[in-house]
Each structure stands twice: as C-alpha cells, then as structure tokens.
Amino acid sequence: MDTQNCRAFLMDTAMRLLTTDSPSGYTEEVARVVEGIAHELGYCVSRNNKGNITIDVPGRESGKTVGLCAHVDTLGLMVRSITGDGQLMLTRIGGPILPTLDGEYCKIYTRDGRSYSGTVLSLSPAAHVFDDAATRARDEQNLAVRIDEVVRSREDVEALGIRAGDFVCFDPKTVVTDSGFLKSRFIDDKGSAACMLTLLKLLRDQGLRPKCDTKLIFSVHEEVGHGGATLPRDLSELLIVDMGCVGLDLSCTEYQVSICAKDGNGPYDYEMTSRLIELSRANGVDFAVDIYPHYGSDAGVAWHAGLDVRAALIGPGVHASHGMERTHWEGMKNTIQLAALYLECE
Structure with missing residues (x-):
C-alpha cells in the first residue's frame, strides 16, 4: 500500500462524502458523488429501485458472490x-x-x-x-x-x-488534522464508505482482483432501519463495513479496526468472524473484537427480510457516535487492509 497516496485519497473522499448532505430519504446527491468516484476509477455502477448503489468487481474465480456494504445516508x-x-x-x-x-x-x-x-x-x-x-x-x-x-x-x-x-x-464540521484524525458528524458511516472506495482505487492501481465476484454496496436507508432490506439475493457472504464502537468496557480504539462479534440483534456468523480475527492476527492488522449492545446494521435488516446470507461486521473505531464523531487514519487503514485480506485480493 502506498501509504501517502492512499491516505490522501481516503481523506479527500471522506471529505467529499461528509460535506454532501444526505439524511435518510434525501440521498440523491451523495449517490451521485459515489457513482462519480466509481466511474472515475473505471468501475460499473448500478442502483436498485430504492436507491442502493452497487459496484461490481469481477473475481478471479466464478461460482460465489460476496458483498461489502457501507451506508451513505446519515442522521x-x-x-x-x-x-x-x-x-x-x-x-x-x-x-x-x-x-x-x-x-x-x-x-x-x-x-x-x-x-x-x-x-x-x-x-x-x-x-x-x-x-x-x-x-x-x-x-x-x-x-x-x-x-x-x-x-x-x-x-x-x-x-x-x-x-x-x-x-x-x-453542519458536519468536517476537519482532517495533521495528526491523522478525521473528526466530523456522520463518520458513521461515510468513513467506512470512504474506506471501500479507497479499496477500489488500490485494486485498480495495483492491478488486483478479489478471489470471488464482489459487489460493493452503498445503502441509503440504514439510519432508519431498512437499508439492508433489498440487498442482492445472490450473495453467499456479506461483510458489513460500519463504524466500530469506542467507550465503556469496549476494547477498540480509534486506531484499530473493530470486529463485531454480536450487536443488539444477536451474534454475527461464527465462521466469518473467526476468519476475520485470524486474518488480522496472521497479517499484523491492529484489531479488536467487541460486543455492541446498542447497535444494529444492514445485516440484521437483511436477515429479517429473509436474505439467506452469512454476515460479519468490521469498521474503524469511532469515538462519540451519533454526536461529534472522530476516528483516525490508522483505524481506517486497518479497515481497508482487513477488507482486502477478506477478499483475498491478488
């Protein structure tokens, strides 16, 4: 990973997303921003009837399709x-x-x-x-x-x-500091969306492809509870990329990628979560495993909507969620690295 260029693209992308107003129900402009970035990187983009954005990335092998999902709607x-x-x-x-x-x-x-x-x-x-x-x-x-x-x-x-x-x-009050912090409202979940778009850039720049056919999905109704209800039906696995929680008895910091074992809807897929933990350990990714008691994601919504998919959740540690949020470049970098490892990019 070219750290300097990756960091610059990541923070610029986060700034573009965060400064585009997009509360749930008013997301057309931010959808266009996501589509524009994807097109600039040379990827094909589609939307479903409710407005979720999907970027298709062909894999090296056929027969299995996996999804990564972040949301770009906000409070x-x-x-x-x-x-x-x-x-x-x-x-x-x-x-x-x-x-x-x-x-x-x-x-x-x-x-x-x-x-x-x-x-x-x-x-x-x-x-x-x-x-x-x-x-x-x-x-x-x-x-x-x-x-x-x-x-x-x-x-x-x-x-x-x-x-x-x-x-x-x-006003999101978005600021990027020289010390590597991104502080803004709505890092949940535009910080993760920026990580996914940066991963796309790394794949393009380094000529890498994921092992399986991959769909990068940006949902637009997560904050009001139905963003995951219309995710693609052909997914075998779903990796939610959403903010990691920081505080109380949680172990995650803003400098780590958080792997969620259980949220307010129950546990995530055991095998997928264990695989993410092992990938982090084996490859030097700074991570934490935590339980989020006051949390739900697009995976839970997809399950309740009847989607037959295994799912796990990762994301950069975010302090003061739903308030004046903050994360760090290191946490976002670790999130990108773990997502790339999960996709087995070569």
Whole structure:
C-alpha cells in the first residue's frame, strides 16, 4: 500500500462524502458523488429501485458472490411545523443526540429546490432573557430552527417555500488534522464508505482482483432501519463495513479496526468472524473484537427480510457516535487492509 497516496485519497473522499448532505430519504446527491468516484476509477455502477448503489468487481474465480456494504445516508432532521413567529419545529431522522445540536448551523431544503441557512437553537436560547436557558430540555419539543431570513410569522416562512416535511441538514464540521484524525458528524458511516472506495482505487492501481465476484454496496436507508432490506439475493457472504464502537468496557480504539462479534440483534456468523480475527492476527492488522449492545446494521435488516446470507461486521473505531464523531487514519487503514485480506485480493 502506498501509504501517502492512499491516505490522501481516503481523506479527500471522506471529505467529499461528509460535506454532501444526505439524511435518510434525501440521498440523491451523495449517490451521485459515489457513482462519480466509481466511474472515475473505471468501475460499473448500478442502483436498485430504492436507491442502493452497487459496484461490481469481477473475481478471479466464478461460482460465489460476496458483498461489502457501507451506508451513505446519515442522521438528520425534518420540519414538523412552523411557529407563529416563524421558527421551525423539528422531528428527528434516525437517532441524533439532540442536546448536541443546540447551536448548530443548518440548511433547510425545500421541495421546489430552494435552500436556506439557519441555526438549531433551544427555545430558551439567551442567558440574559430566560431563567431556564441552561436547564431547559433539548428535545423535539424544545429545539427549533431560527431561519436566516427576515421572517416574523408563519406566513413569511411559507412565502419562502418552506413547508412541513422539508429536510433540515446540520453542519458536519468536517476537519482532517495533521495528526491523522478525521473528526466530523456522520463518520458513521461515510468513513467506512470512504474506506471501500479507497479499496477500489488500490485494486485498480495495483492491478488486483478479489478471489470471488464482489459487489460493493452503498445503502441509503440504514439510519432508519431498512437499508439492508433489498440487498442482492445472490450473495453467499456479506461483510458489513460500519463504524466500530469506542467507550465503556469496549476494547477498540480509534486506531484499530473493530470486529463485531454480536450487536443488539444477536451474534454475527461464527465462521466469518473467526476468519476475520485470524486474518488480522496472521497479517499484523491492529484489531479488536467487541460486543455492541446498542447497535444494529444492514445485516440484521437483511436477515429479517429473509436474505439467506452469512454476515460479519468490521469498521474503524469511532469515538462519540451519533454526536461529534472522530476516528483516525490508522483505524481506517486497518479497515481497508482487513477488507482486502477478506477478499483475498491478488
């Protein structure tokens, strides 16, 4: 692996994905970004009816098809209603930690193609005015968007074209540090998606092919629980590439690839998980094995939808998931290396 070029491509790709707004249900633009990168690398791309993106990579041997799957949809918000004084009340898309959104800049996208900037704020936003400015709950009933337009009423907001059901996307604040950290909202799971696209570049640049026919899938409804429901039916194995958890009694760090043995839906495939552990040990990949108690993935959804596939899960360790997330180049590099080993690239 050419570490310098790989790192530059990986972080540039992550930046392109992370700075493209894509809450579940509003993913067309990020899908185009993924497709554009794949086409630049010379790969064929398709989409299913629900919008999942698939990149086909022919293998050296026929008879078995495996899949790698990351998701490019993110957490977000939607306009629930408009107040009499022109603020936007909100409903969650997925599971953002709402108190972390107080003070975040955002964009509102209307159904007719317009966009406006704003700020998510507590309904008691000023310490000089409200006795409960520090203590008021930060939830759907007590957070609203202050729009950066001259509005004094519901009618003024509606004149801008803003209605209930419009998407509200908060600023990911993406930064890449000289010390190798990627910090941003939505590293879950655009960090993993960037790892998969970087793996594609390495295959192309080094003239490598996986052992089996391989489908790299980028799902677009994972955060709302049905991204994996329409994965390809011809997969023998499925490797989910999603964020690894960091904290409490978990052993993973931001510098490692995490191998998940069990999440909130139950254990992953024993043989696949054991194989990933052995590949890591035998090839010097820095890894950890953990249990994610508050976690589900596209694999669990695929199983519930009746997909007859064995599945395992890996991903870079991510700190502060669903909040102000952070991972490191080393964790992403280890994820790419383990995915390449799993595919038996030559």
